[in-house]
Amino acid sequence: MNAPLPALAARLRLSRHYRVEHADGAARTEALALRRAVFCAEQGLFDGSDADAIDADALLLVARPCPDGVDGGGPAPVVGTVRIHRLAPDVWQGSRLAVAAEYRRVGALGGALIQLAVRSAATLGCTRFVAQVQAANVPLFQRLHWRRTGEIVLHGRPHHLMEADLAHYPSFAAGEAMRVDVKRGA
Helix, strand or coil, X not given: CCCCHHHHHHHHHCCCEEEEEECCHHHHHHHHHHHHHHHHHHCCCCCCCCCCHHHHCCEEEEEEECHHHCCCCCCCCCCEEEEXXXXXXXXXXXXXXXXXHHHHHXXXXXXXXXXXXXXXXXXXXXXXXXXXXXXXXXXXXXXXXEEEEEEEXXXXXXXXXXXXXXXXXXXXXXXXXXXXXXXXXX
């Protein structure tokens, strides 16, 4: 039997095209709101806000739907985000990866955010990219060529220290836009 009509209708409303790019001012505000929704309201990891001192210097990346695969008509809402920051001259870290609950079934947004994060850092001189990954997300990172290097507990939850295999994340070419376009279900 086919999926119930309401679930099918909700699935059909999701865009087939997404753009993952560096956030501008308006997108930054939306991304911080999305992080609060995921890390504070949904997961209960933080009380009220997940913002910290890292946000002042971090690069924020966002995912947005592109209706019908075209730009225009004003910016679409931010449905995914991640931040990256420099730990040392050639070491970067990604954190606060979040995708809005209703967009997780798209399946490619988390991976596209990770791809843009690592490739952007590589373009900026990164030779090592690390993250502290919630245990439930380790399989995603492993599929994307990351390896576990340790375990820690953060905010009362198990996390894995992980490192990206940079051979799978080429730098952007000079003049190439630092963004990732996602097209699902051709």
